[in-house]
Amino acid sequence: MDLTLTVNGSEVRASVEPQELLLDFLRERLRLTGAKRSCDVQVCGTCTVLVDGLPVSACTFLAADAAGRDVLTVEGFAEMPEFERYETAFMRHAALQCGYCTPGLLLTLKSLADHGELDGEEAIRHGLDGNLCRCTGYRSILEAAREVAGVTSVDTSDVGEVRA
Amino acid sequence: MTILERPALTEVGVARPRKDGREKLRGQAQYVGDMEMAGMLHGKVLRSPFAHATIRSIDVERALEIPGVSAILTGADLHDIEPYYGHAIKDRPIIALDRVRFAGEPVAAVAAVDEATAEAAVATIGVEYDELPVLDTLEAALAPDAPRLHERQPKVGLFHGLGNLGEQQGNVCYEHTIAAGDVEKVTNGAAIVVEGTYAFPAVYQYAMETHATIAHYHGDGVTLWANCQHPFLVQAEIADLFGLDIGSVRIVVPYLGGGFGSKSYTKMEPLTVALARKAGRPVRIVNRVDESMVTSRRHGMRCWMRTTAAADGRLLGREVHFWMDTGAYADNGPRVTATAADAAPGPYHWEAVDVQAFCVYCNTAPSGSYRAFGATHLQWIGESQIDEVARRGGVDPVDIRRRNLVLPGEPVRPDGSGKPLDADLVGDVERAAEAVGWEEPKRPWLGRGVSVGLLAAGAHPVSRASVRLCSDGSADVYVGTTELGQGPRTVMAQIAAQELGLSSDVVRVHGADTRFTPYDRSTGASRSTTIAGLAVKRAAENVAARLRETAGEVWDVEPEAVELSGGQARLNGEALPFPDVIAKRFGFRGGEIIEGGEVRPTGGATGSYAEGPHFWEVCVAAVEVEVDPDTGVITVLRSATVADVGKAINPQLVERQDEGATLQGIGNALFEEMRFVDGVIANDNLLEYRVPRVADLPRAMRSIIVENADGPGPYGAKGCGEGAFAAVPAAIVCALADAGVPMNELPLTPERVWRRLQELSQPTKGSDR
Numbered sequence: 058m059d060l061t062l063t064v065n066g067s068e069v070r071a072s073v074e075p076q077e078l079l080l081d082f083l084r085e086r087l088r089l090t091g092a093k094r095s096c097d098v099q100v101c102g103t104c105t106v107l108v109d110g111l112p113v114s115a116c117t118f119l120a121a122d123a124a125g126r127d128v129l130t131v132e133g134f135a136e137m138p139e140f141e142r143y144e145t146a147f148m149r150h151a152a153l154q155c156g157y158c159t160p161g162l163l164l165t166l167k168s169l170a171d172h173g174e175l176d177g178e179e180a181i182r183h184g185l186d187g188n189l190c191r192c193t194g195y196r197s198i199l200e201a202a203r204e205v206a207g208v209t210s211v212d213t214s215d216v217g218e219v220r221a
Numbered sequence: 222m223t224i225l226e227r228p229a230l231t232e233v234g235v236a237r238p239r240k241d242g243r244e245k246l247r248g249q250a251q252y253v254g255d256m257e258m259a260g261m262l263h264g265k266v267l268r269s270p271f272a273h274a275t276i277r278s279i280d281v282e283r284a285l286e287i288p289g290v291s292a293i294l295t296g297a298d299l300h301d302i303e304p305y306y307g308h309a310i311k312d313r314p315i316i317a318l319d320r321v322r323f324a325g326e327p328v329a330a331v332a333a334v335d336e337a338t339a340e341a342a343v344a345t346i347g348v349e350y351d352e353l354p355v356l357d358t359l360e361a362a363l364a365p366d367a368p369r370l371h372e373r374q375p376k377v378g379l380f381h382g383l384g385n386l387g388e389q390q391g392n393v394c395y396e397h398t399i400a401a402g403d404v405e406k407v408t409n410g411a412a413i414v415v416e417g418t419y420a421f422p423a424v425y426q427y428a429m430e431t432h433a434t435i436a437h438y439h440g441d442g443v444t445l446w447a448n449c450q451h452p453f454l455v456q457a458e459i460a461d462l463f464g465l466d467i468g469s470v471r472i473v474v475p476y477l478g479g480g481f482g483s484k485s486y487t488k489m490e491p492l493t494v495a496l497a498r499k500a501g502r503p504v505r506i507v508n509r510v511d512e513s514m515v516t517s518r519r520h521g522m523r524c525w526m527r528t529t530a531a532a533d534g535r536l537l538g539r540e541v542h543f544w545m546d547t548g549a550y551a552d553n554g555p556r557v558t559a560t561a562a563d564a565a566p567g568p569y570h571w572e573a574v575d576v577q578a579f580c581v582y583c584n585t586a587p588s589g590s591y592r593a594f595g596a597t598h599l600q601w602i603g604e605s606q607i608d609e610v611a612r613r614g615g616v617d618p619v620d621i622r623r624r625n626l627v628l629p630g631e632p633v634r635p636d637g638s639g640k641p642l643d644a645d646l647v648g649d650v651e652r653a654a655e656a657v658g659w660e661e662p663k664r665p666w667l668g669r670g671v672s673v674g675l676l677a678a679g680a681h682p683v684s685r686a687s688v689r690l691c692s693d694g695s696a697d698v699y700v701g702t703t704e705l706g707q708g709p710r711t712v713m714a715q716i717a718a719q720e721l722g723l724s725s726d727v728v729r730v731h732g733a734d735t736r737f738t739p740y741d742r743s744t745g746a747s748r749s750t751t752i753a754g755l756a757v758k759r760a761a762e763n764v765a766a767r768l769r770e771t772a773g774e775v776w777d778v779e780p781e782a783v784e785l786s787g788g789q790a791r792l793n794g795e796a797l798p799f800p801d802v803i804a805k806r807f808g809f810r811g812g813e814i815i816e817g818g819e820v821r822p823t824g825g826a827t828g829s830y831a832e833g834p835h836f837w838e839v840c841v842a843a844v845e846v847e848v849d850p851d852t853g854v855i856t857v858l859r860s861a862t863v864a865d866v867g868k869a870i871n872p873q874l875v876e877r878q879d880e881g882a883t884l885q886g887i888g889n890a891l892f893e894e895m896r897f898v899d900g901v902i903a904n905d906n907l908l909e910y911r912v913p914r915v916a917d918l919p920r921a922m923r924s925i926i927v928e929n930a931d932g933p934g935p936y937g938a939k940g941c942g943e944g945a946f947a948a949v950p951a952a953i954v955c956a957l958a959d960a961g962v963p964m965n966e967l968p969l970t971p972e973r974v975w976r977r978l979q980e981l982s983q984p985t986k987g988s989d990r
Contacts, residue, residue: 085335090255091248093478095429096510096907103429131248140247148242151873154881155706156245157429157478163246186915189907191429191479192706194880195918 062123064089065133073120080104080115082123083130091131091160095189102188105161106130112168131160134167143167143205152201154192162188166202175206231786232718232725233936236873240710240730241476250476253433253448254507261435262291262332264496264506265339267346268515269321269328272584272900273353273370276319279329280347289334290342292500299495305373306462308380308454308486310394312371313550313587315462315491321350322370322549323586324901325515327492332500336507355584357900359523359544362392362583370549370582379457380486382681383555383830394547395555395580397562401635402573407538411529415609419602420966422894423521423546426591427912428705430478431508432489432516436497442469443494448477450485450703451743452733458487459494474733480705481885482590483517485745486553511905515586518895520545520557522598526565528606534614536625538573539603541565545580548587554580557588559830560595563677564947566635567603568646568837569625574635584900590745592885593676596840596947600674601890601967604951608670608958618671618955619654623647626673629931633675639833643931643939646673646839649863653843653952656861656923666850667858670955671843672948678940679835679933680746681828682820685739686756688717688764689815692807694788694799695727696764700757701741702749703733707942708874709749713757715870716935720761721768722785723799739817747838747940750870751932752820758935759818767814771806772797836932836939839865842883842948844919846956853975855957857887861923862945867932878942879924886949888913892968 060073064087073082083089083106092115095103099114106115107129134140143163146152153159162185169175169184181202190198196212203210244250281293296304296318304318305311316327329346333339356362356370370392377386383395390396408414435446442465449455452472460467477484489506497504508516524543530536543561547554562578591597611621626646627633633642654671663669686700698717702709710730718725731738741753769780772790775797776783782792789796797805804810822828828835841863847856862879869875892911896903904910924945932939954964962977 084255089248090251093252093430094254094507095431095478098906098908100907101429131246135247135249144243144246147246148238151236151239151242151708151877153239153242153245153706154708154877155429155477155479156241156250157252159245160248182915182918189429189912189914191427191481191885191912192881193877194882194884194922195913195915196880196922197877199915199918 058121060121060124062125063127065130075121077120078116079118079120079123082120083115089130089132093157093160102165103158103161105164105188107164107168110168110171112165129164131163134164146201146204150197150200152193152197158188158190162190162198166205170205175202175208177208178211181206181208230719232715233870234868236871237711237715237725239708240714241704252430252476252478253435253446254430256435256446256475258435258437258503261503261505262334262500263336263339264330264332264493264504265336265343266327266506266512267329267343269317269324269326271321271350271352272324272355272357274321274350275353276317276321276328277349277351281329283345284331284342287338287342287345289338290331291502292332292496294330294496294499298499302463305376306458306487306491307551308378308458309553309555310381310386310551311376311378315495323515323584325586326549330492330496332496332504355900356392357584357897359546359581359583362581363544367392370584379461380454381555383559392582393579394551394582395558397559397578399562399566399574399576399635402571404538404540404573404575407573408529411537412532413530413610413613414527415606416527417965419524419526421522421598422967423588424519424591424889424893425514425895425910426481426483426517426519428479428481428483431510431513432484433507434489434493435503435505436493437503438494438498442471444471445490445494446473446475447490448484449474449490450480450705450745452703452735453701453740454743455487455490456735459490462491463494472735474703477703477705481592482594482745485590485743488516510907514895514902514905517589518586519591519594520547520554520588520598522546524602526602526606528610530610530614532614534611534616534621534624536569536571536610539566539571540575542577546583546585546588547580548583548585550587551580552587552589554588557590557594560677561598564596564599564674565603567607568627568633568642568673568675570627571635585897586902592882593840593943593946596674596676597889597950600672600840600947601951601954604672605954605958605963608955619650619659622650622673633837634833640837643836644839644865645929646841649839649841649865649927652925653841653861653863656925657843657845657859666960667845667847668956668958668960669843669845670952670959672951672955674840674947674951676838676840676944676947677834678747678838679751680748681742682752682822682835683828684741684753684756684820685817686753686760687739687815687817688757688760689813690721690764690799690803691813692800692803692811696721696723698728698730698757699738700730700753701733701738702753703744705744707878708871711874712750712870713754716754716757717761720758720765723788747943748835750938751836751934751940754935754938756818756820760816763816763818764814767816768799768802771802775805838940838944839863840944840947841865842945842952844949844952844956846953846960848957848960848962848974850978853971853978855891855969855974857919857953859921860919860949861925862948863925863927864941865927866939866941867930867934868928868936868938869926870938872926875926875941876924879945880922882942882945883922883949884913884917886946887917890950890953890967890969892970894968
């Protein structure tokens, strides 16, 4: 079936199989490999992209259902002026390790921020609970998210910020 | 040689930003699954549904007729090579030959134009199996009448490292014993005897990136792009398997999406190479999560332990018998078993110790390395018995450790062999306990626990590295350490920068490519900073010596008089930027200085396991937990871990290592468990296998760094990142017992804890402790 959608601000036209997943469409056809595959069952959040500004698990989202909609991947997000704020916060707190979950996490965070859903400690914790990270133990990610959200840190244990 | 005053540390000991940070944040970092080669095919694997069966026939005719299918590999294709591999024991065929020994064992593999075609072809392959009795538990595998899972005389692998393989008894593939003193005599004279049986579950590492390999078998050899932690060991195994020169096997390792041991040694590489060899084109195989779960996991274990002590809490003796379920093939089971045996006594003064460790074949998916293996298995058991001794002796848990712990410089192994203690354990325990409010009053159902242990770390101390200073004054570091997320690209840059008098901003660290990168044994056992880091430091020192040599010639002074800092050679207020030094050396604006550095066993040592670890990694943590007596739900309120690292090259990354280890430790302790039914994993997906989320993060999580410069690595450093993993589950078990709920089986699921609470409320049905 024929599909027209917007990906990272550009119009894309393609012919897709009805069962084709958005994740495969992005990764294999458009070669946008920033969205990663892991659990395949909408648990880990690694494949998160934004569709019309809302986070979806691209591993369980049909490419066909993105017809006429606006898809943002990390590659597109990284081009936006606001990205620098996220990048600075994540670099300052070393809030990534292997980096595999990072693009999905950033997009979830962006969507929460854009919708005013980062208005406090509990909102941040709740909002990020669907993005698994096996490396960091989350503490540094929460610190970076607080910085992005402008929420005062409740964490007194961070003594090792980058002193570049 | 002139002894120079050491320059102040400017690049080392500070939190430099991650070298790989921006690339990863922007989604530009490439992992194997993101890579494509010209002409590349996609591989999919048909795996056995049975845990134990003989294969009567395999019919691939229909699959071959599917358009787009290029090649199908079965055991019949391996007649021209000796198809068994395994770094410890060569017991595993590349693909099932005539028998499958675990559910998930590869039986056939298809290479096709895309994954969907390969998957469709796999579904049409017909296999006739004759089922055999399934030895799905340790008890079944160890039964006197159990059939042997491996009838071939085992051949020792290239990297067994644990001495000679003895005659195999039944399904025991490896044994390790530690004996010192007269344990029977000590037990008979003891006032306090604590004894119990314990169970530790199989768990999955869940590196978020699954195993992935691209292989291209061509006229000159084979090239692999693989997410392996130990490229040089995989290179040697592939060369050995396929009859190639080592140099004809090239392994390129990009970023890894986590490892934690799951990608150590050889995993999917031999099968991918065999399929590519048959297809004659590059082939990529990317596992699904359920496939990676049967590719590597942590050993389940059964254990019996007895600890004896005098009435005042002075420790006397410890006996430990344990059995590790290594699955159908040994993988790293022997080393896991030996490391667990080393951890079993715990770092205490004992009059007698008896450890008997067994690594056992079962019809389950193969077990290998997972962060802090061995120590994680045993520390919670040993430490819960220490706490029970303390309770009976009326001694505070911190105090009993203070009185009995091995002190710096004293032997760790009960028989006095191996590396003596290179850490201040008493100080570490005290700091951890203080950080969770040890002396504060406790409300009901709240408990605090502290745990201490040691992990034999460093693996074989062999690493080489090279450092290149380019004509523009920037530098490259070539080191085999794999970037799994733990941060070696940043740390190695800092070390080289420190020695060269450069900013780490202009030092680049590259991923391993065995064609160009100097040899490094492996990325694991917390060895990278300590061993590979020292090789980098030595390489950088050698580059610095060349710089001083040339600058000395320019200024007509001894090289030792020249100082290097800020990217310049300096002498008495004069300065020559590095590009000018190099230009002077070569007579034009080009050339480079490239030098190597080496770490190897010296002074008559061979680096063997028996000689003891390169260093002892400290495993110390304290936690505060609360249990809900109505539901059995445990909440970790506060945690503290101690990174006793000698010297933190990058303190921020040290903290991050222990924070990650803490959450993995919490997951292993509280809910992670692979469940097998007839040898088949019943929860092989993330819906049913739960890993820690944000909600599981303790509200107060401290990572304490201790720097006593007592490590063998650069600047007195020693490795970290694993110890906390062993220490956290142990501290949780101790804290839960402190809250009134002693437990003998992990994970501490609400159901298990609740049942235990019911049992405890009926005193006649007390436990075996």
